[in-house]
Amino acid sequence: MTLTPTSDESLYELALEADPTLPILQVSPVTLKAAFSGLIELLIDRELPAVVWAKLPRGAIWQAELERYSALEGIPRAIYVFKNHREESADESSLVSRTLVDTTTTAEPEARAVEQSKATPPAWLEILLAPESHLRREYFLLVWTAHFRGCILAHRPRSAQLAKAAENNVVESLAGLTDVSLAGAAIDDGQERRQHLLILSSFDGSLVERLLSGLTQVLMTSATLPNTAAPTDAIGDETRPRLALPDVVAHWNQLTRTMPTSATDPAVWGQLLMKQIQRQEEMLQRNAIYRRQAELVEILQLQKEELLNALRSKADFINTVGQELRTPLTTIKTALSLLNSPSLKPPQRQRYLDLIAKECDRQSSLITSLLDLVQLDQAVSPTALETIRMSDIVPGVVSTYQPLAEEKGVKLSHKVPEDLPEIACMGNWLKQIVINLLHNGIKFTPTGGQVWVRAKQQGSYVNLEVRDTGVGMAPGELPKIFDRFYRIRQASLDDASGAGLGLTIVQQLLLHCGGSISVKSRPGEGSTFTVLLPIRAQAPTSS
Incomplete structure (x- = not known):
């Protein structure tokens, strides 16, 4: 009732x-x-x-x-x-x-x-x-x-x-206390479970x-x-x-x-106070545990996101590699079918053979670049860097590209002082860096243009500059040129035979030896790539 x-x-x-x-x-x-x-x-x-x-x-x-x-x-x-x-x-x-x-x-x-x-x-x-x-x-x-x-x-x-x-x-309540839910400690309406309470106490x-x-x-x-x-x-x-x-x-x-x-009895109040202190300490310890658990969850969540991003990146990379490998093969297959034509004239036959050779070179370049990238990505243990002089490597690489530059009508010059400080880098890495930059400079520079290679000291680094008077790049393309398989839009069809991995490899090599690369470019005026390599005395001993 x-x-x-x-x-x-x-x-x-x-x-x-x-x-x-x-x-x-x-x-x-x-x-x-x-x-x-x-x-x-x-x-x-x-x-x-x-x-x-x-x-x-x-x-x-x-x-x-x-x-x-x-x-x-x-x-x-x-x-x-x-x-x-x-x-x-x-x-x-x-x-x-x-x-x-x-x-x-x-x-x-x-x-x-x-x-x-x-x-x-x-x-x-x-x-x-x-x-x-x-x-x-x-x-x-x-x-x-x-x-x-x-x-x-x-x-x-x-x-x-x-x-x-x-x-x-x-x-205000004590700092550091959080509204931690207690299992089974529901407070009437579910919408109000997180609401704070106004309390008072008296022993009057x-x-x-x-x-x-x-x-x-x-x-x-x-x-x-x-x-x-x-x-x-x-x-x-x-x-x-x-x-x-x-x-x-x-x-x-x-x-x-x-x-x-x-x-x-004063003992009663003393015991009540100790009980409250004990409860407060238990809550503080519990909150500390919860905070550590929350931090751990956040770290695990970040690691999970990184792994998912890495998996997505790998999947995109494999998909792009498949497309890049398929393109030359399709061209070669088409050219081979045309070579079987009985009415094919000798000039046309030669053009198809040149096309096949060019696509084979492109395929070889792509595979070589992929192997280089895989080798760099799998380098888990730090590699001991060598102590080398830029004057011992750069002039030799430039001289090997002189015939290619002269054949295209491009003037190639270099200036690398012999008294530059020693740098921390692997010799074959530096050689590959110079090769990729020179190859791009000559390829995208028209007849009558110039390519310069210069080196100088810049603080605790040695500055290596590769400059050309080629087609240049639009400002919107500069952030993308180090992406895998990216090719600049100004390149002609004849210049598009590269794998699109050269600058990516250059950037990865520099990261492994503590260096960096930057670029300045304007359409129709050319490009300037600036490489900074650490001087040995102030460089890390491993990647």
Whole structure:
């Protein structure tokens, strides 16, 4: 049976009316749980007889300490647990085994008086609040012992705006605490589980008495007792009489009168303080573990993304390699089929043979470049760099390209001083760097153009510059020229025979020896590639 509610009071507001100076804290459910647990564990550790009034969030974890206290043997106690009305259906099966009473306020006074002597509430009694009760958004723990009387009240603001308005009276919670979810520690509506709570606490006996008066008003106007009978194994073969709400109030008033509060033992407050310090330390340690786990998850997530990107890059690379290998083969196959034509004239035959030779060279260049790249990508262990002089390698490479430049009508010159400092690089790497840069310079420079190779010291590096007066590149192409298989758009069909890997290999070789490469170019004016190689004395000994 549910009584028709008339009016009840918010214990939180009642406490503030009684003492406006009470400090208010804005805390997470984790901190509220620690505060409740600390006070109940004080009762358990000191085995204090007490009367407890509690309204806790749903979930077994919130009632764990209270159930431990209830299970103590030989300790006089009474525990009144208030619940929101909708919690009854979820917890109905547990109420049957724990609540030994039903409710009625319409019974005749005389009939109730006859049963009054037998209608004694059990040590644990659960009371249902009306759906519209002011206590629906509140949680509380009131404790009455012979040593102290205390309370912890928590209020759940209805909206973020109200919570913000309340912050004027809120003391900031301790730094470093995070709103960590507790398994099973749900707080009513799922939408509000992450919401912070406003709490206050007091050990003023007169304030606790006033709160109990307010709680009595709630009980008499907007609360009910579950309609359940006592289990036979709890009271034998007799049927236990049902309780009315006035019986409950009379019973707890009787208990509080027989338990007057004496002077507080300082040891009680010392132990309560130590409990709170212990809880705080546990939360800090738990938060530290959670932070480390979050950092580890973030690192693993980054590693996962890197691996996925690497796999995608490898897949794209293999797809591009397949296309690059297919193109020359298609051209060669077409040219071979045309060579079988009986009406083919000698000049046409020679043109097809030249095309086949050119595509074979392109295929060979592509395969060689791919092998170089694979070798560089698989270089896991650091390679010991050599100490070399640029003047011992660069002039020799330039001289080998002189005939090719003269055949195309391109002037090729170099200036590499012999007194340049030694550099840290592998000799064959430097040779391959110069070859690729010279090959591109000559290939994209028209007849009558020039290609220069110059070297000089620049701080702790040796600067190697390869400049040409070729076709140049548009500004939009410069960021792409070191990508694999990229070819500049200004190149003619005859110049497109390269694999598109030369500059990629140059960049990778320089990265392995601590160097770098940059480029400046303008369409129709040529390009300048600048290579910086570290001087040996200030260079790393490995890649």
